[in-house]
Amino acid sequence: MSLLSNPSSSPSHGFSGSLQEDGKGFSNNSTNVQNVERKHQLQSYLMDLDGIDLAEDDEDRMFAQLSVDTVYASYAAAQNRVRQYTQLLMLLKREEELWAQRVEKARYVLPEYKSRWMPDCQES
Structure with a gap:
């Protein structure tokens, strides 16, 4: 009407x-x-x-459904990126810990040597 x-x-x-x-x-x-x-x-x-x-017609409904699907897909992609970044951080943290162990071992080789790369190891 x-x-x-x-x-x-x-x-x-x-x-x-x-x-x-x-x-x-x-x-x-x-x-x-x-x-x-x-x-x-x-x-x-x-x-x-x-x-x-x-x-409301079928095109409006389809547009709304696709819009909602896009939001969900973007959310899933963001979750996936966070998971990947978390795994990357864990790998980097392990690498940092391995290098820290190597630094400790290197200190025992030349205990009197003060490296310019480790300013927090130098005594003032």
Whole structure:
């Protein structure tokens, strides 16, 4: 049903109907519901004037599904990168520990030698 064929969905009726209040607010709950419906009809009418299609079709559903799938795929890719970086950090930490062991062994070979590469090993 077109919004233009329904006289109650015209913008002027929507505005005037939504502004009818008594001194205490809306007269009752059904009036409040009607006003909300009129506002929704007005928004739909204005969107229809702008050429925005309000009806959901298969393309809209597919676009939404693909968008959600993209978000999930991006999340899975981020998790995978974190896992890979964590494994890389573990490998680098092991390598650092191996080099630290070699440094300790090298200190015993020449205990009086102070390397310029290890400033924290030098005594001030």
